[in-house]
Amino acid sequence: MYITGWTALLAVIGAIPAAITRSQDVAWLWIFGVLTLAMVDAIAAPSTRSIAVRRDVPHSVRLTESTQSTLTLANTASRRVRGAVRDAWPPSAGAGKNRHRYSLTQGHTEVFTTPLTPTRRGDRKAAHITLRMEGPLRLAGRQRTLPVDTSLRVLPEFASRKHLPARLARLRELDGLSPILMRGAGSEFDSLREYVIGDDVRTIDWRATARRADVVVRTYRPERDRRVFIVVDTARHSAARVGDAPRLEASIEAALLLSALAARAGDRVQVVAFDREERARAQGASGSTLMPVLASAIAPVEPRLVETDWPALVRLIGDRLSQRALVVLLTTVDIALVDSGALQAITALQRDHHVVIASVDDPDEAAMVRARGDAESVYTAAAAARGRIEQDRVVARIRRGGADVVTALPDDLAPRLADTYLALKASGRL
Amino acid sequence: MTAQVEHTADGFTRRGEGPGVGRRVADAKWFIGGAVLLILLAAIAFTQRADNDYTPLSIRSYEPGGARALAEVAGAQGVHVRQVESLRDARIADPAATTLVIANGAMLQPFQARTILDYPGDLVIIGDSPALWAELGDTLYVGDSPQNSVSARCGQEDAVAAGTLSTSGAVLVGATQTPAQYCFRPTDSAGAVVVFVQGSAGGVVTAIADPAIVVNDTIANEGNAALALRLVGKHDNAVWYLGSLLDTTTLTWTSPDNPQGPAQRADVAASTDFLPPGTGNAVFALALALFVVALWRARRFGSLVHEALPVVIRSSESTRGRARLYRTAGASGRAAASLRAAAATRIGARIGVPRTADRATLVAATARAAGWPVAGVEAILYGPAPTTESAMMSLIEQIDTLEREVHRT
Numbered sequence: 001m002y003i004t005g006w007t008a009l010l011a012v013i014g015a016i017p018a019a020i021t022r023s024q025d026v027a028w029l030w031i032f033g034v035l036t037l038a039m040v041d042a043i044a045a046p047s048t049r050s051i052a053v054r055r056d057v058p059h060s061v062r063l064t065e066s067t068q069s070t071l072t073l074a075n076t077a078s079r080r081v082r083g084a085v086r087d088a089w090p091p092s093a094g095a096g097k098n099r100h101r102y103s104l105t106q107g108h109t110e111v112f113t114t115p116l117t118p119t120r121r122g123d124r125k126a127a128h129i130t131l132r133m134e135g136p137l138r139l140a141g142r143q144r145t146l147p148v149d150t151s152l153r154v155l156p157e158f159a160s161r162k163h164l165p166a167r168l169a170r171l172r173e174l175d176g177l178s179p180i181l182m183r184g185a186g187s188e189f190d191s192l193r194e195y196v197i198g199d200d201v202r203t204i205d206w207r208a209t210a211r212r213a214d215v216v217v218r219t220y221r222p223e224r225d226r227r228v229f230i231v232v233d234t235a236r237h238s239a240a241r242v243g244d245a246p247r248l249e250a251s252i253e254a255a256l257l258l259s260a261l262a263a264r265a266g267d268r269v270q271v272v273a274f275d276r277e278e279r280a281r282a283q284g285a286s287g288s289t290l291m292p293v294l295a296s297a298i299a300p301v302e303p304r305l306v307e308t309d310w311p312a313l314v315r316l317i318g319d320r321l322s323q324r325a326l327v328v329l330l331t332t333v334d335i336a337l338v339d340s341g342a343l344q345a346i347t348a349l350q351r352d353h354h355v356v357i358a359s360v361d362d363p364d365e366a367a368m369v370r371a372r373g374d375a376e377s378v379y380t381a382a383a384a385a386r387g388r389i390e391q392d393r394v395v396a397r398i399r400r401g402g403a404d405v406v407t408a409l410p411d412d413l414a415p416r417l418a419d420t421y422l423a424l425k426a427s428g429r430l
Numbered sequence: 431m432t433a434q435v436e437h438t439a440d441g442f443t444r445r446g447e448g449p450g451v452g453r454r455v456a457d458a459k460w461f462i463g464g465a466v467l468l469i470l471l472a473a474i475a476f477t478q479r480a481d482n483d484y485t486p487l488s489i490r491s492y493e494p495g496g497a498r499a500l501a502e503v504a505g506a507q508g509v510h511v512r513q514v515e516s517l518r519d520a521r522i523a524d525p526a527a528t529t530l531v532i533a534n535g536a537m538l539q540p541f542q543a544r545t546i547l548d549y550p551g552d553l554v555i556i557g558d559s560p561a562l563w564a565e566l567g568d569t570l571y572v573g574d575s576p577q578n579s580v581s582a583r584c585g586q587e588d589a590v591a592a593g594t595l596s597t598s599g600a601v602l603v604g605a606t607q608t609p610a611q612y613c614f615r616p617t618d619s620a621g622a623v624v625v626f627v628q629g630s631a632g633g634v635v636t637a638i639a640d641p642a643i644v645v646n647d648t649i650a651n652e653g654n655a656a657l658a659l660r661l662v663g664k665h666d667n668a669v670w671y672l673g674s675l676l677d678t679t680t681l682t683w684t685s686p687d688n689p690q691g692p693a694q695r696a697d698v699a700a701s702t703d704f705l706p707p708g709t710g711n712a713v714f715a716l717a718l719a720l721f722v723v724a725l726w727r728a729r730r731f732g733s734l735v736h737e738a739l740p741v742v743i744r745s746s747e748s749t750r751g752r753a754r755l756y757r758t759a760g761a762s763g764r765a766a767a768s769l770r771a772a773a774a775t776r777i778g779a780r781i782g783v784p785r786t787a788d789r790a791t792l793v794a795a796t797a798r799a800a801g802w803p804v805a806g807v808e809a810i811l812y813g814p815a816p817t818t819e820s821a822m823m824s825l826i827e828q829i830d831t832l833e834r835e836v837h838r839t
Contacts, residue, residue: 002729003722011722018715019708027715028476034722052444074442090737099731120740129443130732145732146435148443240745247745303740364746368753369772375819376757378826382765383753384746385772392775396785 001042002132003140010034010139034139041135048144050077051104053129055087060153060296063121067152068113069095071129075104082134083141085112088127092120093152118154121249123300126150155295156249160257160414167261167418174426190219224266226430227325228421229317229353230255232298235275237332239303242362243410248303250360250410251330256294257414258328258421263290265425270320273301276309278316310345317349325353326430328417333359333398333407335390343394347401354429355403358417363409487533487556487641489513489670494647497533500658501670509663513670517542518679520669525551525633525685528667533644535559537675545680545692552633554661557641558600566627569604572639577616579652584613586626588660592653595643597623602639624657636661762822763815773829774811777836800835807832 014030054072061067069089075081082103089095096115104110118124129148134141192208195215208216232238232255238248259269263286271294273280282290282297308331317327327349337343349355368384371377395405404424408416424430434446448454455462483490489501489511501511514520522528531554532538532546543561546553555562563570579596582589595614601621608630614623623643627635638644638661643654662668684691756765774792778785781799783792789812796811797804810832816822 002731003726005726008719008723008726011719012716014719015712015715019706019712022708022711024711024714027711027718030715031718031722049445049447052438052442054440054442056441072442076444084731086731088732088735090735092737092739127735128732132731143729143731144445146443146445148435239741240743240747241741242745246740362745364744365749368746368749372826372830375823376753378769378823379756379765380750380753381826382768383749383756386752386768387749389768389771389775 001039001140002143003038003042004134004138006137007034007038007139010037037137038140041137042140042142043135044137045135045141046077046079046081046133048131048133048142050075050079050081050133051083051085051102051131052076053085053131053146053148055126055129055148055150057116057126057150057152060155060299061116061118062155062295063118063157066115066117068115069126069150069152071100071112071114072109073102073104073112074109075106078106080105082138083132084134085132086130087112087114088130089114089116090124090127092118093124093126094119116152118152121154121156121252121299122302124152124154126152153296153299155299156252156256158253158256158295160253161260163257163415163418164260167257167415167422168264170422171261171265171425174422192216192218226267227321227323228258228262228267228269228328229321229325230258230269230271230328231313231317231330232271232273232280232301233275233308233329233331234273234279234301234303235308235331236303236305237334237336239305242360242364245410246303247332247360247410248301250413251358252298252301253410254330254358254414254417255298255328256291257418259294260291261418261421263287267326267430269294271298272316272320273298274308274313274316275304276306276312279304283320307340308342310341314345314348317353321353326356326421326424327353328356328358328421330358333357333391333394333405334387335394337394338397343397343401346398346403350402354424356406356417356420356424357398357403358406358408358413358420360413361407361409366409485672487645488672492646494645496646497644497649497670499646499649500644500655500662503655504659504663504668507659507663509666509668511662511668511670513672515672515674516677516679517545517671517681520671520682522549522551522667522669522681522683523685524667525549525683527551527665528669529554529662529665530681531556531662531668531670532559532562532673533557533641533670534673535562535671537673537677538562539678540564542678542680547629547635548631548692549629549681549683550631550633550685550688551683552664553629553635555635555637556644558639562637563602563604566608566635566637567604567606570606571603572600573603573619573621575599575601575616575619575621577618580614580616580623582613583615584611586611586613588657589613589624589626591660592657594652595623595640595654595657596648596651597640598642598648600640600642602637760819762819763817766816766822766825769826769829770811773833777833780836796832796836800832802832802835 011031011034014027014034017030018027052074056070058067069087071085071087073085084099084101087098089098094117098114100112102110126148128145130143130145132141132143192205193216195204195217199217203217205216205218232251234248238251239246242250255271259271262269268286269290270283272278280297280301282294285293346355346357365384365387368380369388371381395407398405404420406416406420435443436446437443484493485491486495487497489497490513492498504511520530522530529552530549533556535555536558538559538561540561543565546562547565558572576599578599579594581594582592601616601619601623602625603621606625606627608628610625610627612622612625615621623639625637627637629635642648644658649655649658682691777796778792781795783795793804793808793811797807800807810828816825
């Protein structure tokens, strides 16, 4: 049961008869009268069974974009039902106006929409739906909360997609598809064509030239159908905030950009989220189907407060990859890698594959290195410098083993990793 | 409260078929019982409320400080006691057969005191009343006495009948303008508990300094009841005036000699009620309405929704922690070493000295790039570790200067 503002107003109006009669007894009687009337009204209200409700939401929405939750109310009673409905969502679903008034005659339905603008990636599980049925006097009514399971998947923002056109243009240059005076880079034989002025004479295929009257050159293109295996580390380091968001968000952005690029380049992409076990996997899809599958698979991944199990990761990659591949580890490069067995894991992976380690730098620490002024800021600068030196040592050790390391600020990591990929492709090291 | 729900094929949800009425009543029996009990208690309080009164010295009050006992016994003896809360409401028709009791005169104004003392009938004043004392005698006041049991010690017949009084120690000190009998005088201090004064208007004015003689708690002690009943019950009627701060009216009475009664002060009468009548009741009704408003606002439209949020620990927290450790330990040497190493790495990268180059190569290249003496650069980048914070600060200054100079080339 609930009472409406009208009941409160009616109670307030009781001041007038109390003032006229100058009697406290009248005030008491008025209040009891109002409350009794409200109770009678609540009893006379329609049953909470009289409204059936359905909630529809789209399967997924990209972060920062808006969508809506659609409520359909159907009156199953044999009388008119008036009241209100609340479509409850957790705060980070960013629900706008979620309380709606309805008035339904027998057998009718009405549709309400609640705008949603999620503020956080992941699965947003909708909360309950609360229904209020007003009594005939509108003084009070019945209230009932129904658990309605609905879930909205909030996909990663993929803000780094703005870097994609520039990288795709570079990819076309590598492919030799762009109308430029440069042969396609890469190491894989593509085709033979007639020599035109400007071609590198070293690419002339003399045997083919001998067979024909024209001078024929070989064209090359980058290797295709290579395997790209991206690992997003979701262990404790990914939970720490860098800038405004957990480190994991920057890793996911980088994974998405690299996947989009590699898929366009004709490589086969697998993405895995891993800490002590596999948390998400996207594989098997290619071309235009890859990105939706990948975004949906990685959307519910949350950081876990555990240490990465590096040997298990090596075993997992061994199981999944049968041929040489590019393995990209999106993790955190710091002194802790030395103790955790990560270096051994990288060495083991490097034997069969080419490994790229990508790590998010903290813009705060970049600012702290330059801190001056009082003793405290100098100590802070010293601590940040010490961290930087330790990281440099770890990076140097990894590079000595042959792996590549990319460290960048959160916004720069995705394009830097994409550039590294393009450079590897151009040099035929995949 | 979440309900059992019923799902239909087309995705709709509604509350499931609930238990029957009997079952629901059985489930809610404690709640219903509690509600009924509460309503009963409220009803009892409502009906009993008007009978009691918590004002001290009120003849309707059962409290230890009330005077209901006196009024009840006097009533049983055939004396009609009427309580009034303003002097205007007294409206005494027969002063010769009516005793006026001023039960709480502490808040009387001088003009009110004058009209009271002009009353032609018998008058009893209970407790302290500075305005009345000022009219009765210049030096009268209520003082203290250590003695709690006082005997009559005068010839007044009511006092003699009462014999001894049990008091809380208040006595009236000083002399009246008109002749008076001072009774119940403590033996070891000045003053009297009861003073019988020959009133200027014809009646007898009896001043009882101590309200303990009439209140429920102590009226039964010693001769208190005797004195109180004899004074209040002298005539068939008694008007019991309970003073209040809001009362600014003057006494009203009529007698065969004076059918108009005393002149009413026009100015005072005009300013008696400064708020519209019924304001207090309206405020009371609004206070009750506030409770309903609270009920309205307090009922939630479904419960709050909770959500697990990601951690908010900044990645740089560990670096800050390390900085605090340096600071606490006063590790200026180690801090300087870190900053030196970082600066050397940056300078090396800028002027193209490989990481693997040894110390002498870097120093020489830096000195060349900055145009500084080699010894000076050596001292800055690889000199002895500073032992104090101030030494560290000046070293940092030098490192920064060196870095800027290198940059300039």
